[in-house]
Amino acid sequence: MIRPYLKTLLVTLALIAAQHASALTLTPEQQRQLDALPESQRQQLMQQYQQAKRSQGGANETSGQSQQQVPQEGKQPGVVPLGDRVQVAPQTSGSGASQPGRSEQGEDKEEKEEKTAEQILKEEYRKWRAASGLGSDDLLPFGYEMFAGEPTSFVASSDAPVPVGYRVGPGDEIRVLLTGRENQDLSLTVSRSGTIEIPQVGPVNVHGKTLEELRSYLQGLIRERFIGVESFVSLGELRSISVFLTGESRNPGVYSVSAFSTLSHALSVSGGIKISGSLRNIRLIRNGETVSHFDLYDLMLAGDRGADLQLESGDVIFIPAASQRVSVSGAVVRPAVYELGQKNTLEQAIKLAGGLRAEADPSKIQISRLRPDSKRTLLDLNFANSKNQQLVNGDTLRIGKIHDRLRGSVEVRGASPISGTYQWQRGMRLSRLLNNRDDHLNDDADLDFGVIVSRTGENFDVSLRRFTPRDVIAQSGTQADPILKERDSVLLFKDGESRQGMLEPVLGAFRQGLNIDELPALVSVAGAVRHPGTYPLLENHSINDMIHFAGGVARGNNSLVSADLEFGMLIRRQGELGRVPQAIRYNPGNALNNPNSSDNLPVQEMDRILVFSRTENRGNLLEPLLEELRQNLLPGQQPTVVSITGAVRHPGSYPLLPGTTVRDLLAYAGGLTNASYQLEAELIRQRLTAQRAESELVKLELQNPDHQSLTLQPTDRIHIKQIPDLNLQQTVTLEGEVNFPGTYTIRRGETLAQVIERAGGLTEFAYAKGAVFTRERLREQEQQRLNEAQRRLRRDLAISGPQSPGEVDTVEGDDETVIRVLDQVADAQAVGRLVIDLPELLAGNTARDVRLQDGDTLTIPEISQAVSVMGEVQFATSHLHDATLSIRDYINRSGGLAFQADEQRIYVIKADGSVTVPNQSRWFGRTNPVEPGDTIVVPLNLSQLSSIELAKDVSQIIYQVALGAAAVRSFRD
Structure with a gap:
């Protein structure tokens, strides 16, 4: 069931299709309704539209042929050259082909590129403004775009009113409508003899x-x-x-017109005139005589069509070449290249260019002229006083501009x-602008x-207030409200933002x-101020003024002064x-709090101006100065730099000011720390002699x-x-x-046995043999060695492939082995474990103490009853300790060796962290007993990587580190 508004939309589409088979034109409301439809209904409507379009195709094509409308580039649709008319082939009505025009894709693209009237006007205005800055080489001849290309505004003869004075001739159609006793609509064509045949009249x-x-x-x-x-x-056709x-x-x-x-x-119709042609002397020749001289400038600039005569059959339109041209650029309304007429004066040229702009300077007009001697x-x-200055062919005329400067104003x-x-008004104060x-x-x-x-x-020298x-x-x-000047x-x-951006001009x-x-009147403020940077020097300014210029001294997160x-x-x-x-040394506190003090x-x-921080290093601020002091020294001359190191707040190098004492240098460095040893300090002094430095x-x-x-x-x-061992925790x-x-906090030199005794000794459940002792310094060293081994392994694996065609790769089988090794390398992390014999240590053996x-x-782990099997076995797991079982028995209980196991390198990580390698000839026997907490490791067989001996060592390192870490975690759990 189609809703009413859909019926309306369908009818509209059908009507449009019947009238315009080549384009679909919808009102905004109809388009909105169409977009709101479901996809299926929208497709259905479009199909009905296409069918209606095809049904009208033949009629449209026939109509198009009757009017002889064959759009071509540079030619008027409906009126074509005679040579083109005879080549037009009729189209069959059933072809379904649409008329020449834009494709749907082209229409979509043009719709996206459509601009509003405001945007078009703004773009044209920008181009108009920019035209005043064009040079003569950038200008185009004026007027040639009027008829260039394919026109769109020319009206066909059937739609235009008959001009006054038009006389009927052979080929014209006369329409006679009879009403009354007889009703007829007669279409009569004037014959070659100039007659028409009226029924019942003759x-x-x-x-x-x-x-x-x-x-x-x-x-x-x-x-x-x-x-x-x-x-x-x-009149009809x-x-x-x-x-x-x-x-x-x-x-x-x-041309047929x-x-x-x-x-x-x-x-x-013809597509316009070439740039080489004249626009001002177009001649109409009839029966061998020139009947009109047509000046297109009269039509384009004044709307005068007095010489735009009606054509007759056989007329010849002759367009001669342009001979006199001048370029007009600068502050005129229409900068362009113009063709000269009968009046070749400066005034006439400016008039052709639309006159002077408002910003034009009539006193600054220049004419560049090429003389016959090529100069x-x-x-x-x-x-x-030069309006009647005569212009010649090739002159380049440029109109200057006035200096557009706004006067009588102030700016915020x-x-x-x-x-x-x-x-701006004389005597106005700043409060006139800022009063709220x-x-x-x-x-x-x-x-x-x-x-x-x-x-x-x-x-216009710059000054600041x-x-x-x-x-x-x-x-x-x-007085706080300054008087403004023009x-x-x-x-x-802005509070909290740098001021350099606004001050840069x-x-x-x-x-x-x-x-x-001369030096520029600029002062730099660096260090612990809110806005470090370069600022202009005002009259009678001091350190106080410049620090305020930079926003004042910096403050920390707690709003306390950090300077x-x-x-x-x-x-x-x-x-x-x-x-x-x-x-020069100064006291910032005195300079800021007492502007009249000698420090300001x-x-x-x-x-x-350097403002130092109480906590940050001062070397960054002083380094440029120190570097200058070290340069350009004469022979035997030493830089005026002193240094202080050790227990001071800001150790480093400082410029040597005249009369600087030890007390002054300590103040430069922020004073002594609480760890300073005041009974004795060292001063190293160097003297240069003619032969050496002492x-x-x-x-x-x-x-x-x-x-x-x-x-x-x-x-x-x-x-x-520094006082020895002060604050040493x-x-x-x-x-x-x-x-x-x-x-526990320890004293220097204290041993592990002493600390264990302070901790009350071990509990009854402690497994002393499985104790894990780690040291951070060892972990860092192990990690460095491990990282280096990893880099070497990756490098050797990368270059271990065949080096030349036909060479066999040293890595047999697939790449899974290499991937597994690299994965183990990436996951390995050093533990920093130190193997100790805790039972011997607790028994009083001082040689075993740490x-x-x-x-x-x-x-210290609990007593362990487990033995772990890891590495290349079928199922890595832990087993309950049994004193009757050998290494082979534990491996068999884990499913036996895997395919890539290296049975020649099996080793055991003991509970205390030491590593033992079983007797190679009898490792399956009982000569190598397994104890609680031990871990049996079956490494990966890397024999196929025969060219990389390092891989075997690295693999063992990785296994040892990884399993050592696993042992530590198992003990802690």
């Missing part, structure tokens, strides 16, 4: 009559011959005429919702810092226009071109004021000793079957 001569004359004549004639009959006379297009036409030839076509129609000259003209940029440009926190500043705006950038003087947005709002009209830029920063202005011996407020350094450039650095030093061009050791007592006041010399190095862990397991290290772990 031949009537109508040749040369206009439509009005024809209508009056025929109505009078019918009124006389027929009583009670009224007639209505009109009109005759076609043949015209010739010659010269610089894109498609010269003979409607009888009332004009010159412009014929140009459209090009340049003429600078003022339009006011940055963290403000009112960012933009505003009118909520309305004029963003939520994340920095309320403590802002900058006003001014451009003053004839050269600092202000506080908070004070501007709270104290409007006071073209000022007010910069508002200002910094660039400070770097420009400098003499070779060192006791020690800071100012690096100043001196000497020729600022090549000599000088370090005035800054100069290219100064570098070193001197000076003993220092840090508690002695005289030693602290010792003045340092270049390259001095101080070492602060070493621990070991006891796990498993001890009476008091846990982590001196403990930090991080050692001892695991």
Whole structure:
């Protein structure tokens, strides 16, 4: 059951199919309804549409043939050259072929590329704006696109009104409608003799009559011959005429056009004019005489069709070559290449280009002219007194622009919702723009810092003023509310973000226009500040100002100051071109808290202010300075650098300031740590002689004021000793079957037996022989060896294949063996187990005792009754210990050896971690008893990898490490 609106949609599709078999056109509402249908119903409707389309195919094709519409590139549909008409083959009505046109895929693509009117206008406007910057080489000749290609706006003769003065001739169709006593609709064609045949009247001569004359004549004639009959006379299909297009036409030839076509129609039919052709002197030749000179510029620029005459059969349209052209570029409405007419003046050329734009400068007009001697000259003209300047062929005319600079304005940029440009008035203050926190500043705006950038003087030199947005709002009209100058830029920063982005244009202005011996007015602030970077130097600025410029000192996560407020350094450039650095010490705390103190030093061009952190290394900030101090030294000269190592907060190298003492260097390094040994320190001093460098050791007592006041010399190095064993906390862990397991703090030199005794000894369930002792240092060493063995194994496996054609691979069978070895390599991890004999150790054998290290772990398992079998057996598992069973018996209980087992390398990992290899001749016998907790390992047979002897050793290492770790886990479980 089809719903009502679907019926409506189906009827609509059928009607559209009947009227337009070559295209489907739906209204937006119909398209929405069609898209909302299920897929099956939508397909059904489309099939019905296609059927209707095929049923109308024959009629459409016949209609198309009758009108002779054969679209071709560059030719008008419906009006084609005579040579093309005779080649048109009729199509059968039953073919079902659609008319030439866009494919469905092409229609979809065009729909996707459709643009709104606003987008089209914006694109055209951008192109229009960009055209003012085009050079003469980028311009195209004007007007040739008007008829180029296949036109779409030309109207066929059957749809157009008959022009005034059109005279009837042979081939025209005259429609006569009779009403009254007789009702007839007559279609009468004018014969070659100029007559029409009216029934019951006979031949009537109508040749040369206009439509009005024809209508009056025929109505009078019918009124006389027929009583009670009224007639209505009109023209039907009109005759076609043949015209010739010659010269610089894109498609010269003979064309069949409607009888009332004009010159412009014929140009459209032919696809336009070549770029080499003239648009201003198109000639219409009739009976050997030129009857019209057609200037297309009159039609395109003024809409004048006075010379666009109606054509007659046999007319010749001749398009000569263009001879006089000039290029007009710059600030004109239509930059292009124009053809000169009778008036070849500067004023006429600018008029052809649409006139001057608003930004055009009439006083800056240039004409580039090629002289006969092949030299090009340049003429600078003022339009006011050069309107009648004559132009010649090949001239290049360019209209200059005025300097578009906005005056009488100020600008607000940055963290403000009112960012933009505003009118400036003399005496206006910043509070005129910023007077409300909520309305004029963003939520994340920095309320403590802002900058006003001014451009003053004839050269618009850049200067800066600092202000506080908070004070501007709270104290409007006071000194805190600065007066703005014309073209000022007010910069508002975001709190917590770098300020370099907004300041970069200002910094660039400070770097420009400098003499070779001048330094830019810039200062760098580095280290523990909120926004490190380079900032412009303002007048009378000091360290305090520059640190505030950088957002103030940095704070940690707990909002506490993380900067060192006791020690800071100012690096100043001196000497020729600022090549000599000088370090100056200052106290950041005093500079910030007391701007009038001596620590708040005035800054100069290219100064570098260092604010050190209380916790971070200071070497990164000082390294560039130290590197400069070490360079460009004279013979026998030492760098002015001193170093301090040992128990200080920030050991490293520091610049040697004049008069620096031991006490000063300790302050540079952040002071002594709590582990410093103050009774004695060492000073290594080096002197250069003419022959060699000599070193001197000076003993220092840090508690002695005289030693602290010792003045340092270049390259001095101080070492602060550390109190032995201070804060030395070493621990070991006891796990498993001890009476008091846990982590114990040990003294240096303490042994395992002593710690076990502190832990209350072993429990009654402890299996001392299976104890596992691990050491972190051993684990790291084992892991390094294992990693190296893994790399070597992978390398040898990679190169073990055949090296030349016909060589047999050393690896027999499939690749499963290699894959298994590589998997074992990837999974192996070192344990760091140290094999100990705990029963002997507990029995008092001091030779078996272990001196403990930090991080050692001892695991005492419970008494074990299991024997494990692992490796290349049918079923790896654990068995209850039986003293009567041999190694062979345990392997047989695990299903026996696997296919790739290496029975010559079977070994046993004892419960204490040691590895034993059974007697090779009698390993199946009872000479190698198996004890509780032992693990029998059957390794992989790698004999097929005969060229890789290393693989066997690595495989054993992997098995031993992996099984050792498994044994530790089993004990802990």
